[in-house]
Amino acid sequence: MTTPGDGPAPTTRARFGWIRAASDRVPTRWFAGIATGIFLAGTAAFGGLATAATPGPTTLEAGDEHRNDQLAVTIRRAVLVDEFPEAGVFVQDGERVLALLMDVQNTWIEPLPAYPGSSVTESVTVEGLPLEPESVARYDDATLSPALQPGVPAQIVFAWAVEASAFEDGQALTVTVNDMTLYTGSFVANGQWWTDPVAAATIPIALEDIGAGG
Template sequence: MSDPAHAPHAAEPGLLSRLVAWLKRIPTGWFASILTGIFLAVAAAFGGLAPVAEAAVAPVAAGEARVGDQLSVSVERAVLFDSFPEAGAYAEDGERVLALLVTVENRWTQPLLSSQGAVEQALRLDGVSEDVDDAEPASIARLDDATFGPWLQPGVPAELVVSWVVPESSVRAGEPIDVVIREATLEVGQRLTSDERWTNSRPAATVELTVTAGGDSGGTE
Protein backbone atom coordinates (compact mmCIF):
# COMPACT_ATOMS: atom_id res chain seq x y z
CA MET A 1 0.00 0.00 0.00
CA SER A 2 1.47 3.35 -0.97
CA ASP A 3 2.32 5.95 1.60
CA PRO A 4 -0.11 8.90 1.33
CA ALA A 5 2.68 11.23 2.38
CA HIS A 6 4.61 10.37 -0.81
CA ALA A 7 1.64 10.42 -3.19
CA PRO A 8 1.83 12.95 -6.07
CA HIS A 9 0.20 16.30 -5.27
CA ALA A 10 -3.21 16.41 -6.95
CA ALA A 11 -4.25 19.50 -8.91
CA GLU A 12 -6.54 21.85 -7.11
CA PRO A 13 -10.14 20.97 -8.04
CA GLY A 14 -11.52 23.30 -10.70
CA LEU A 15 -8.17 24.99 -11.41
CA LEU A 16 -7.97 23.70 -14.97
CA SER A 17 -11.53 24.69 -15.77
CA ARG A 18 -10.99 28.21 -14.37
CA LEU A 19 -7.81 28.59 -16.43
CA VAL A 20 -9.61 27.55 -19.62
CA ALA A 21 -12.45 29.98 -18.90
CA TRP A 22 -9.96 32.81 -18.31
CA LEU A 23 -8.18 32.12 -21.60
CA LYS A 24 -11.48 32.21 -23.46
CA ARG A 25 -12.15 35.71 -22.12
CA ILE A 26 -8.86 37.13 -23.45
CA PRO A 27 -9.38 39.11 -26.71
CA THR A 28 -7.72 37.45 -29.67
CA GLY A 29 -5.73 40.62 -30.29
CA TRP A 30 -3.88 39.99 -27.02
CA PHE A 31 -2.65 36.66 -28.30
CA ALA A 32 -1.27 38.37 -31.40
CA SER A 33 0.56 40.89 -29.21
CA ILE A 34 1.94 38.13 -26.99
CA LEU A 35 3.16 36.13 -29.99
CA THR A 36 4.68 39.24 -31.54
CA GLY A 37 6.54 39.95 -28.31
CA ILE A 38 7.84 36.39 -28.13
CA PHE A 39 8.91 36.50 -31.78
CA LEU A 40 10.81 39.78 -31.34
CA ALA A 41 12.48 38.51 -28.17
CA VAL A 42 13.65 35.36 -29.95
CA ALA A 43 14.78 37.33 -32.99
CA ALA A 44 16.78 39.69 -30.77
CA ALA A 45 18.49 36.71 -29.13
CA PHE A 46 19.67 35.55 -32.56
CA GLY A 47 20.90 38.88 -33.81
CA GLY A 48 17.67 40.71 -34.57
CA LEU A 49 15.48 40.93 -37.64
CA ALA A 50 16.91 41.00 -41.11
CA PRO A 51 17.24 44.58 -42.38
CA VAL A 52 14.59 45.78 -44.82
CA ALA A 53 16.04 47.02 -48.09
CA GLU A 54 15.65 50.76 -48.65
CA ALA A 55 13.69 51.80 -51.71
CA ALA A 56 15.91 53.06 -54.51
CA VAL A 57 16.22 56.83 -54.87
CA ALA A 58 16.14 57.55 -58.59
CA PRO A 59 17.76 60.59 -60.22
CA VAL A 60 15.44 62.71 -62.36
CA ALA A 61 16.26 65.61 -64.63
CA ALA A 62 15.25 69.20 -63.99
CA GLY A 63 11.69 69.65 -65.22
CA GLU A 64 11.02 65.88 -65.24
CA ALA A 65 7.96 64.84 -63.25
CA ARG A 66 8.26 62.36 -60.42
CA VAL A 67 4.81 60.79 -60.21
CA GLY A 68 3.70 59.31 -56.89
CA ASP A 69 0.41 58.23 -55.38
CA GLN A 70 -0.15 61.59 -53.70
CA LEU A 71 1.65 64.12 -55.89
CA SER A 72 3.31 64.60 -59.23
CA VAL A 73 6.33 66.88 -58.69
CA SER A 74 8.69 68.44 -61.19
CA VAL A 75 11.46 70.73 -59.99
CA GLU A 76 12.32 73.31 -62.63
CA ARG A 77 14.84 75.83 -61.28
CA ALA A 78 16.73 77.01 -58.19
CA VAL A 79 17.15 80.76 -57.73
CA LEU A 80 19.08 82.65 -55.03
CA PHE A 81 17.69 85.94 -53.69
CA ASP A 82 18.84 88.47 -51.11
CA SER A 83 15.34 88.12 -49.68
CA PHE A 84 11.97 87.16 -51.11
CA PRO A 85 9.12 88.65 -49.05
CA GLU A 86 6.70 88.35 -51.97
CA ALA A 87 6.99 84.58 -51.59
CA GLY A 88 6.86 84.74 -47.79
CA ALA A 89 10.60 84.16 -47.21
CA TYR A 90 12.52 86.80 -45.23
CA ALA A 91 16.31 86.71 -45.00
CA GLU A 92 18.22 88.57 -42.29
CA ASP A 93 21.87 89.59 -42.12
CA GLY A 94 24.09 86.68 -43.11
CA GLU A 95 21.23 84.87 -44.84
CA ARG A 96 19.78 84.49 -48.31
CA VAL A 97 16.70 82.86 -49.79
CA LEU A 98 16.99 79.80 -52.00
CA ALA A 99 13.78 79.41 -53.99
CA LEU A 100 12.70 76.47 -56.12
CA LEU A 101 10.26 76.79 -59.00
CA VAL A 102 8.22 73.59 -59.04
CA THR A 103 5.12 72.27 -60.75
CA VAL A 104 2.92 70.11 -58.56
CA GLU A 105 -0.25 68.17 -59.31
CA ASN A 106 -2.48 66.66 -56.67
CA ARG A 107 -3.13 63.06 -57.75
CA TRP A 108 -5.42 62.25 -54.83
CA THR A 109 -9.22 62.52 -54.84
CA GLN A 110 -9.37 65.27 -52.21
CA PRO A 111 -7.88 68.78 -52.01
CA LEU A 112 -4.52 69.00 -50.28
CA LEU A 113 -3.09 71.94 -48.35
CA SER A 114 0.40 72.46 -49.73
CA SER A 115 1.78 73.73 -46.43
CA GLN A 116 0.48 70.83 -44.33
CA GLY A 117 1.69 67.36 -45.24
CA ALA A 118 1.82 67.81 -49.02
CA VAL A 119 4.52 69.93 -50.69
CA GLU A 120 5.85 70.85 -47.25
CA GLN A 121 6.84 67.20 -46.75
CA ALA A 122 7.60 66.36 -50.38
CA LEU A 123 10.70 68.52 -50.91
CA ARG A 124 14.02 68.73 -49.09
CA LEU A 125 17.41 70.25 -49.83
CA ASP A 126 20.53 68.12 -49.58
CA GLY A 127 24.14 69.21 -49.16
CA VAL A 128 23.44 72.89 -48.49
CA SER A 129 24.11 73.13 -44.74
CA GLU A 130 23.39 71.16 -41.58
CA ASP A 131 20.74 73.69 -40.52
CA VAL A 132 18.89 73.50 -43.82
CA ASP A 133 19.30 69.93 -45.02
CA ASP A 134 16.16 67.89 -44.32
CA ALA A 135 14.34 70.99 -43.02
CA GLU A 136 10.84 71.98 -44.07
CA PRO A 137 10.67 74.96 -46.44
CA ALA A 138 10.21 78.40 -44.93
CA SER A 139 7.40 79.25 -47.33
CA ILE A 140 5.27 77.94 -50.19
CA ALA A 141 3.48 80.31 -52.56
CA ARG A 142 1.73 80.20 -55.91
CA LEU A 143 3.76 81.71 -58.73
CA ASP A 144 0.80 83.38 -60.44
CA ASP A 145 -0.85 85.20 -57.52
CA ALA A 146 1.56 84.75 -54.56
CA THR A 147 -1.03 82.96 -52.42
CA PHE A 148 0.78 81.55 -49.39
CA GLY A 149 0.27 77.88 -48.54
CA PRO A 150 -2.26 77.32 -51.34
CA TRP A 151 -4.72 74.45 -51.65
CA LEU A 152 -4.02 71.94 -54.40
CA GLN A 153 -7.12 70.74 -56.21
CA PRO A 154 -7.20 67.17 -57.58
CA GLY A 155 -5.87 66.93 -61.13
CA VAL A 156 -5.00 70.64 -61.41
CA PRO A 157 -1.28 71.42 -61.89
CA ALA A 158 0.03 74.42 -59.95
CA GLU A 159 3.28 76.35 -60.32
CA LEU A 160 4.72 77.02 -56.89
CA VAL A 161 7.68 78.83 -55.38
CA VAL A 162 9.11 76.80 -52.51
CA SER A 163 11.68 78.70 -50.46
CA TRP A 164 14.27 78.12 -47.72
CA VAL A 165 16.23 80.72 -45.77
CA VAL A 166 19.87 79.58 -45.96
CA PRO A 167 23.21 80.80 -44.58
CA GLU A 168 24.76 83.29 -47.00
CA SER A 169 27.94 81.24 -47.36
CA SER A 170 26.19 77.90 -47.89
CA VAL A 171 25.41 78.25 -51.58
CA ARG A 172 26.32 80.57 -54.43
CA ALA A 173 25.02 81.20 -57.92
CA GLY A 174 26.54 78.77 -60.40
CA GLU A 175 26.93 75.98 -57.85
CA PRO A 176 25.00 72.70 -58.05
CA ILE A 177 22.55 71.62 -55.37
CA ASP A 178 20.52 68.46 -54.87
CA VAL A 179 16.79 68.48 -54.22
CA VAL A 180 15.17 65.40 -52.72
CA ILE A 181 11.62 64.51 -53.75
CA ARG A 182 9.87 62.45 -51.10
CA GLU A 183 6.72 60.38 -51.40
CA ALA A 184 4.19 59.73 -48.64
CA THR A 185 2.02 56.72 -47.83
CA LEU A 186 -1.75 56.92 -47.40
CA GLU A 187 -2.74 55.89 -43.89
CA VAL A 188 -6.37 54.85 -43.37
CA GLY A 189 -7.82 55.21 -39.87
CA GLN A 190 -9.02 52.09 -38.09
CA ARG A 191 -11.24 51.25 -35.13
CA LEU A 192 -12.11 54.60 -33.51
CA THR A 193 -11.30 56.74 -36.57
CA SER A 194 -11.93 56.43 -40.27
CA ASP A 195 -9.91 59.41 -41.51
CA GLU A 196 -7.22 59.19 -44.18
CA ARG A 197 -3.92 61.01 -44.12
CA TRP A 198 -0.57 60.98 -45.90
CA THR A 199 2.36 60.10 -43.66
CA ASN A 200 5.81 58.55 -43.53
CA SER A 201 7.40 60.56 -46.35
CA ARG A 202 10.50 58.85 -47.72
CA PRO A 203 13.06 59.89 -50.37
CA ALA A 204 12.04 58.69 -53.83
CA ALA A 205 14.06 60.83 -56.27
CA THR A 206 16.78 63.45 -56.48
CA VAL A 207 17.15 66.40 -58.83
CA GLU A 208 20.45 68.19 -59.43
CA LEU A 209 20.07 71.87 -60.26
CA THR A 210 22.50 74.71 -60.93
CA VAL A 211 21.67 77.72 -58.79
CA THR A 212 20.98 80.90 -60.70
CA ALA A 213 21.13 84.44 -59.34
CA GLY A 214 17.91 86.27 -58.64
CA GLY A 215 17.48 89.98 -58.31
CA ASP A 216 17.19 92.23 -55.29
CA SER A 217 14.70 91.80 -52.46
CA GLY A 218 11.96 92.60 -54.91
CA GLY A 219 12.56 89.23 -56.51
CA THR A 220 13.20 90.51 -60.05
CA GLU A 221 15.95 89.12 -62.18
Protein backbone atom coordinates in the same frame (compact mmCIF):
# COMPACT_ATOMS: atom_id res chain seq x y z
CA MET B 1 23.79 -17.66 -26.58
CA THR B 2 22.31 -16.58 -29.86
CA THR B 3 23.25 -17.97 -33.19
CA PRO B 4 23.36 -16.16 -36.54
CA GLY B 5 19.88 -15.67 -37.87
CA ASP B 6 18.26 -15.65 -34.46
CA GLY B 7 17.75 -11.81 -34.75
CA PRO B 8 18.18 -9.18 -32.01
CA ALA B 9 17.77 -10.16 -28.42
CA PRO B 10 14.29 -9.52 -26.94
CA THR B 11 15.53 -6.41 -25.11
CA THR B 12 16.89 -4.92 -28.35
CA ARG B 13 13.65 -5.71 -30.21
CA ALA B 14 11.67 -4.02 -27.44
CA ARG B 15 13.81 -0.88 -27.70
CA PHE B 16 13.39 -0.58 -31.45
CA GLY B 17 9.72 -1.41 -31.17
CA TRP B 18 9.24 1.57 -28.81
CA ILE B 19 10.99 3.90 -31.26
CA ARG B 20 8.84 2.67 -34.14
CA ALA B 21 5.68 3.04 -32.11
CA ALA B 22 6.64 6.57 -31.07
CA SER B 23 7.42 7.60 -34.65
CA ASP B 24 4.09 6.21 -35.82
CA ARG B 25 2.35 8.66 -33.49
CA VAL B 26 4.25 11.72 -34.87
CA PRO B 27 2.18 13.52 -37.56
CA THR B 28 3.68 13.31 -41.02
CA ARG B 29 3.67 17.09 -41.31
CA TRP B 30 6.20 17.25 -38.45
CA PHE B 31 8.72 15.41 -40.58
CA ALA B 32 8.04 17.81 -43.45
CA GLY B 33 8.56 20.75 -41.10
CA ILE B 34 11.82 19.31 -39.76
CA ALA B 35 13.08 18.70 -43.30
CA THR B 36 12.10 22.21 -44.33
CA GLY B 37 13.88 23.67 -41.32
CA ILE B 38 17.07 21.79 -42.15
CA PHE B 39 16.84 22.96 -45.77
CA LEU B 40 16.31 26.59 -44.78
CA ALA B 41 19.17 26.51 -42.31
CA GLY B 42 21.49 25.08 -44.93
CA THR B 43 20.37 27.51 -47.60
CA ALA B 44 20.72 30.53 -45.32
CA ALA B 45 24.21 29.42 -44.33
CA PHE B 46 25.24 29.71 -47.97
CA GLY B 47 23.45 33.02 -48.50
CA GLY B 48 20.71 31.50 -50.65
CA LEU B 49 17.98 33.37 -48.79
CA ALA B 50 19.64 36.78 -48.77
CA THR B 51 17.07 39.55 -49.00
CA ALA B 52 16.96 41.19 -52.40
CA ALA B 53 18.41 44.68 -52.38
CA THR B 54 15.79 47.41 -52.25
CA PRO B 55 16.04 49.65 -55.32
CA GLY B 56 17.35 53.11 -54.53
CA PRO B 57 15.86 56.36 -55.77
CA THR B 58 16.02 57.07 -59.48
CA THR B 59 17.99 60.04 -60.80
CA LEU B 60 16.05 62.64 -62.78
CA GLU B 61 16.92 65.98 -64.34
CA ALA B 62 15.32 69.34 -63.76
CA GLY B 63 12.20 69.38 -65.92
CA ASP B 64 11.51 65.64 -65.48
CA GLU B 65 8.30 64.65 -63.72
CA HIS B 66 8.00 62.22 -60.85
CA ARG B 67 4.45 60.95 -60.36
CA ASN B 68 2.91 58.86 -57.60
CA ASP B 69 -0.52 58.38 -56.03
CA GLN B 70 -0.27 61.66 -54.14
CA LEU B 71 1.52 64.17 -56.37
CA ALA B 72 3.12 64.75 -59.73
CA VAL B 73 6.23 66.88 -59.14
CA THR B 74 8.52 68.60 -61.64
CA ILE B 75 11.46 70.59 -60.27
CA ARG B 76 12.12 73.69 -62.40
CA ARG B 77 14.67 76.02 -60.77
CA ALA B 78 16.57 76.71 -57.58
CA VAL B 79 17.37 80.39 -57.15
CA LEU B 80 19.22 82.61 -54.71
CA VAL B 81 17.73 86.08 -54.38
CA ASP B 82 18.33 89.08 -52.13
CA GLU B 83 14.74 89.14 -50.90
CA PHE B 84 11.48 87.48 -51.77
CA PRO B 85 8.63 88.79 -49.57
CA GLU B 86 6.07 87.56 -52.10
CA ALA B 87 7.08 84.01 -51.13
CA GLY B 88 6.40 84.73 -47.48
CA VAL B 89 10.02 84.95 -46.32
CA PHE B 90 11.51 88.13 -44.81
CA VAL B 91 15.28 88.27 -44.46
CA GLN B 92 17.44 89.88 -41.81
CA ASP B 93 20.89 91.41 -42.22
CA GLY B 94 23.32 88.86 -43.60
CA GLU B 95 20.58 86.68 -45.08
CA ARG B 96 19.21 85.92 -48.52
CA VAL B 97 16.39 83.75 -49.81
CA LEU B 98 16.83 80.36 -51.44
CA ALA B 99 13.73 79.40 -53.39
CA LEU B 100 12.82 76.15 -55.11
CA LEU B 101 10.36 76.51 -57.99
CA MET B 102 8.33 73.46 -59.02
CA ASP B 103 5.25 72.34 -60.90
CA VAL B 104 2.91 70.19 -58.86
CA GLN B 105 -0.36 68.41 -59.50
CA ASN B 106 -2.49 66.77 -56.87
CA THR B 107 -3.08 63.23 -58.18
CA TRP B 108 -5.20 62.21 -55.19
CA ILE B 109 -8.99 62.57 -54.83
CA GLU B 110 -8.98 65.18 -52.03
CA PRO B 111 -7.46 68.69 -51.77
CA LEU B 112 -3.93 68.75 -50.36
CA PRO B 113 -2.88 71.75 -48.25
CA ALA B 114 0.64 72.97 -48.94
CA TYR B 115 2.19 74.58 -45.87
CA PRO B 116 5.37 73.99 -43.84
CA GLY B 117 4.98 70.63 -42.14
CA SER B 118 2.33 69.32 -44.52
CA SER B 119 2.58 66.12 -46.54
CA VAL B 120 3.28 68.26 -49.62
CA THR B 121 6.41 69.77 -48.10
CA GLU B 122 7.47 66.36 -46.77
CA SER B 123 7.37 65.17 -50.37
CA VAL B 124 10.24 67.43 -51.51
CA THR B 125 13.48 68.11 -49.63
CA VAL B 126 16.75 69.84 -50.49
CA GLU B 127 20.06 68.53 -49.21
CA GLY B 128 21.71 71.02 -46.86
CA LEU B 129 18.48 72.83 -45.99
CA PRO B 130 15.97 72.25 -43.19
CA LEU B 131 13.49 69.51 -44.03
CA GLU B 132 10.64 72.02 -43.99
CA PRO B 133 10.70 75.31 -45.91
CA GLU B 134 9.84 78.48 -44.04
CA SER B 135 7.08 79.25 -46.48
CA VAL B 136 5.11 77.83 -49.39
CA ALA B 137 3.44 80.07 -51.97
CA ARG B 138 1.88 79.92 -55.41
CA TYR B 139 4.20 81.50 -57.95
CA ASP B 140 1.46 83.08 -60.06
CA ASP B 141 -0.52 84.98 -57.41
CA ALA B 142 1.63 84.72 -54.22
CA THR B 143 -1.08 82.83 -52.30
CA LEU B 144 0.55 81.54 -49.13
CA SER B 145 -0.02 77.93 -48.02
CA PRO B 146 -2.26 77.17 -50.99
CA ALA B 147 -4.61 74.20 -51.23
CA LEU B 148 -3.83 71.97 -54.21
CA GLN B 149 -7.04 70.82 -55.85
CA PRO B 150 -7.26 67.33 -57.38
CA GLY B 151 -6.10 67.25 -60.99
CA VAL B 152 -5.30 70.99 -61.13
CA PRO B 153 -1.67 71.88 -62.01
CA ALA B 154 0.00 74.62 -59.99
CA GLN B 155 3.40 76.23 -59.80
CA ILE B 156 4.59 76.70 -56.24
CA VAL B 157 7.66 77.96 -54.42
CA PHE B 158 9.35 76.57 -51.33
CA ALA B 159 11.44 79.31 -49.68
CA TRP B 160 14.10 79.45 -46.95
CA ALA B 161 16.06 82.33 -45.42
CA VAL B 162 19.74 81.36 -45.55
CA GLU B 163 23.06 82.91 -44.61
CA ALA B 164 24.23 85.07 -47.48
CA SER B 165 27.66 83.40 -47.58
CA ALA B 166 26.36 79.82 -47.36
CA PHE B 167 25.41 79.45 -51.04
CA GLU B 168 26.72 80.74 -54.34
CA ASP B 169 25.86 80.87 -58.01
CA GLY B 170 26.27 77.54 -59.79
CA GLN B 171 26.43 75.54 -56.58
CA ALA B 172 25.17 72.00 -57.01
CA LEU B 173 22.08 71.11 -54.99
CA THR B 174 20.34 67.77 -54.69
CA VAL B 175 16.57 67.76 -54.51
CA THR B 176 14.82 64.61 -53.32
CA VAL B 177 11.24 63.75 -54.18
CA ASN B 178 9.64 61.33 -51.74
CA ASP B 179 6.83 58.83 -52.10
CA MET B 180 4.35 58.96 -49.23
CA THR B 181 2.03 56.30 -47.79
CA LEU B 182 -1.69 56.92 -47.35
CA TYR B 183 -3.07 55.98 -43.94
CA THR B 184 -6.72 55.66 -42.98
CA GLY B 185 -7.56 56.39 -39.36
CA SER B 186 -9.86 54.34 -37.16
CA PHE B 187 -11.16 54.61 -33.60
CA VAL B 188 -9.05 57.41 -32.07
CA ALA B 189 -7.79 58.92 -35.34
CA ASN B 190 -10.23 59.54 -38.15
CA GLY B 191 -9.75 60.54 -41.76
CA GLN B 192 -6.89 59.86 -44.17
CA TRP B 193 -3.42 61.35 -44.34
CA TRP B 194 -0.13 60.96 -46.21
CA THR B 195 3.03 60.26 -44.23
CA ASP B 196 6.22 58.15 -44.02
CA PRO B 197 8.30 59.73 -46.81
CA VAL B 198 10.60 57.40 -48.74
CA ALA B 199 13.12 58.77 -51.23
CA ALA B 200 11.94 57.93 -54.75
CA ALA B 201 13.89 60.29 -57.03
CA THR B 202 16.83 62.67 -56.78
CA ILE B 203 17.32 65.69 -59.01
CA PRO B 204 20.71 67.44 -59.17
CA ILE B 205 20.25 71.11 -59.98
CA ALA B 206 22.54 74.14 -60.20
CA LEU B 207 21.65 77.11 -58.00
CA GLU B 208 21.08 80.38 -59.88
CA ASP B 209 22.04 83.65 -58.16
CA ILE B 210 19.62 86.23 -59.55
CA GLY B 211 20.59 89.05 -57.21
CA ALA B 212 17.68 91.38 -56.59
CA GLY B 213 15.31 89.08 -58.49
CA GLY B 214 14.30 88.23 -62.00
